[in-house]
Amino acid sequence: xxxxxxxxxxxxxxxxxxxxxxxxxxxxxxxxxxxxxxxxxxxxxxxxxxxxxxxxxxxxxxxxxxxxxxxxxxxxxxxxxxxxxxxxxxxxxxxxxxxxxxxxxxxxxxxxxxxxxxxxxxxxxxxxxxxxxxxxxxxxxxxxxxxxxxxxxxxxxxxxxxxxxxxxxxxxxxxxxxxxxxxxxxxxxxxxxxxxxxxxxxxxxxxxxxxxxxxxxxxxxxxxxxxxxxxxxxxxxxxxxxxxxxxxxxxxxxxxxxxxxxxxxxxxxxxxxxxxxxxxxxxxxxxxxxxxxxxxxxxxxxxxxxxxxxxxxxxxxxxxxxxxxxxxxxxxxxxxxxxxxxxxxxxxxxxxxxxxxxxxxxxxxxxxxxxxxxxxxxx
Numbered sequence: 001x002x003x004x005x006x007x008x009x010x011x012x013x014x015x016x017x018x019x020x021x022x023x024x025x026x027x028x029x030x031x032x033x034x035x036x037x038x039x040x041x042x043x044x045x046x047x048x049x050x051x052x053x054x055x056x057x058x059x060x061x062x063x064x065x066x067x068x069x070x071x072x073x074x075x076x077x078x079x080x081x082x083x084x085x086x087x088x089x090x091x092x093x094x095x096x097x098x099x100x101x102x103x104x105x106x107x108x109x110x111x112x113x114x115x116x117x118x119x120x121x122x123x124x125x126x127x128x129x130x131x132x133x134x135x136x137x138x139x140x141x142x143x144x145x146x147x148x149x150x151x152x153x154x155x156x157x158x159x160x161x162x163x164x165x166x167x168x169x170x171x172x173x174x175x176x177x178x179x180x181x182x183x184x185x186x187x188x189x190x191x192x193x194x195x196x197x198x199x200x201x202x203x204x205x206x207x208x209x210x211x212x213x214x215x216x217x218x219x220x221x222x223x224x225x226x227x228x229x230x231x232x233x234x235x236x237x238x239x240x241x242x243x244x245x246x247x248x249x250x251x252x253x254x255x256x257x258x259x260x261x262x263x264x265x266x267x268x269x270x271x272x273x274x275x276x277x278x279x280x281x282x283x284x285x286x287x288x289x290x291x292x293x294x295x296x297x298x299x300x301x302x303x304x305x306x307x308x309x310x311x312x313x314x315x316x317x318x319x320x321x322x323x324x325x326x327x328x329x330x331x332x333x334x335x336x337x338x339x340x341x342x343x344x345x346x347x348x349x350x351x352x353x354x355x356x357x358x359x360x361x362x363x364x365x366x367x368x369x370x371x372x373x374x375x376x377x378x379x
Contacts, residue, residue, distance in 0.1 A: 045367040048356035050320055051303075054348050058302055060295030060336050062231065064222040068242075068286040070213035071273070074188050078104065079181035081204040084197055091195055095186040101210050102197065106182040113179050116172035123165040130158035190214035218274050218282045219255065222290055223267030231294035232257055238272045239291040242282070250274050250282065254292065295334065301342040307354055308332070308340060317346070318353040318360060325353060325364045 082104030089101045137154045140146045186192070194211040203209055220240070224232060238252035251274065258269035272290060276282050308315050308330070315332060318325045330345030346352065353366070360366065 045323070045365045046325075046356060046360050047369050048320075048325070048353045048360070048366045049369050050351045051354050053301055053303075053346050053350040053352055055299040055301055057299065058297050058336060058339070058341070059293055060297065060334055061291045062224060062228050062294055063289070063291050064224065066220040066222040066272075066288050066290060068218050068220055068282050068284055068288050070190070070215045070284045071217040071219055072188050072190065072214040073193075073284075074186070074190075074212045075208050076101070076184060076187070076210045076212065077206055077208050078102075078184055078203045079205060080104065080109070080178045082106070082109075082182060082202070084199050084201045084203065087195075087199060089186075089192050089195070091192050093192045095190060095192055095212060097186060097189050099186050100183050101186055101192065101195070101212075102184040104182040104184070104203070106179055109175070109179040109182055112175040113172070116168065116175040120165065120168045120172050123161065123168045127158070127161040127165045130154070130161040134158050184209065186212045188212055188214055190216075213284060215276055215281070215284060218276050218284070220252070220272045220274070220288045220290060222270050222272070223262060223265050224270050225267055226261065228294070229257070229268040229270075232270055232292060236292055236294075238274075239293075240272070240274055241289045241291075243287050243289075245280055248280065250278075252290070297334070297341060300333075301346050301348070302336075302339050303342060303346070303352065305335060305338050305340050307352065307357070309357060318357045319346075320351040320353060320366060320368070323365055323367065325357075325360045325362070325366050327362045 084102055085105045086103035087101075088103065089095060089099065095101070134151075134154045137146060137151050141148065141151045190212045191214075192210060193213045195209070197203060197209045232254060234254050234257055236254040238254060240250040240252045242248065242250075252272045253274075254270060255273040256269075256271045261268050270292075272292075274282060282288075303317070307317060309317065314329060316327050316329045319328050320326075328345050328350075331343045333341035333343045335341075351368075353360070355369075356366070
C-alpha cells in the first residue's frame with residue numbers, strides 16, 4: 001500500500017516539473033511572448049486620457065439679460081379737468097409730436113377766456129385814465145394849484161391800476177392756456193400704446209389717460225459687476241438675442257456706462273441701444289440676452305477649468321513625458337465660458353492629462369486610453 005502511494009506522489013511531481021522546465025527552456029531560447037519587465041510595468045501603470053495642447057483664437061464676452069424698453073415713453077395726463085368730447089387717435093396709431101389724441105368739452109373754458117378778456121379791457125381803461133391823471137396833476141403841482149399829497153395819491157392810483165391790469169392779463173393767459181390744454185396732444189413722436197378713457201369720461205389733472213412710446217430705437221439695461229465694468233466702453237458693439245425670436249440676431253451699441261453701482265445689486269448700470277428698423281420688430285417688455293465683446297485673444301493656450309488642480313493656492317496640471325506623469329505649475333489669465341487662458345506653463349504639443357489626474361502624483365507611470373489631437377475638449 002505504501003509503495004503504491006509513493007508512486008502516485010512521484011507521478012504528480014513529474015507532471016508539475018515538466019511544464020516548468022518547458023517554460024524555462026523557451027525563455028532561454030528568447031521566445032517568450034511578453035518580456036517580464038514590460039508585463040510588470042503594464043500591470044502597475046495608471047490608465048489616463050490626454051489631449052494634445054495647441055493654440056487657438058478665442059473671443060471674450062460679457063453676457064447678461066435685460067428687458068427691452070422703448071427709447072422714449074410718455075404717460076399723458078390732462079392739465080385741466082373736463083369731460084371727454086372727441087377721440088382723435090386709436091391705439092396703434094402713429095403720432096407726430098403735437099398731434100391731438102383727446103379733446104375735452106371746452107365750452108366753459110371759452111367763457112372763462114371771454115370773462116378774463118373783458119376784465120383786461122376794463123382795467124386797461126382805468127389804467128389809461130390814471131396815467132393821464134398823473135400828467136395833469138404834475139402840471140398843476142408845478143403851478144402850485146394842488147399839493148404834493150394830491151400828486152402822490154394820483155401816482156398811487158396809477159400804480160394800483162397798473163397792478164390790477166397786469167394781474168388780469170396773467171389771468172387771461174391762464175384761461176387761454178387752459179383752453180388750449182383742453183386738446184390733449186402727444187408730447188413725443190411715436191405710437192399710441194394705450195388709451196385709458198373714452199368719450200364721456202370725466203378727467204382731471206394727474207389722471208393718466210394715454211401713453212405714447214417711441215420704439216424706433218429701443219434700450220436694454222443690464223447690470224455689470226465691478227470686476228468687468230472697466231472692460232465696457234461707450235460705443236462697443238453688442239449682439240442681442242431674444243427668447244421670442246431665437247433664430248434672429250440683432251446688433252446694438254453701448255449707449256451709456258454707469259459710474260455708480262446699484263446699492264441693492266452692487267452692479268453698475270449699462271444701457272444698450274438698438275435701432276428697431278427690421279422685422280420682426282423688438283417690442284417693449286421682451287426679454288433680451290446680450291453679448292458684449294470685451295476681448296480678442298489670438299493664438300493662446302486654452303483649457304477647460306475642470307482640468308486645473310489647486311494645491312494651497314498653486315495651480316497646476318499633469319502632463320505626460322515618456323509614459324510618466326509630471327506636475328506642471330501654470331499661470332492663468334481670463335476665464336471665458338468655463339475655459340481658462342494659460343499664460344505660462346503649457347506649450348503646444350504637450351500631452352495634458354484630462355481624465356485620471358486626481359488619482360496620480362508626480363512620477364506616476366501612466367498608460368493612455370485615448371488621445372485627442374488639436375486642442376481642449378470639455379467634459
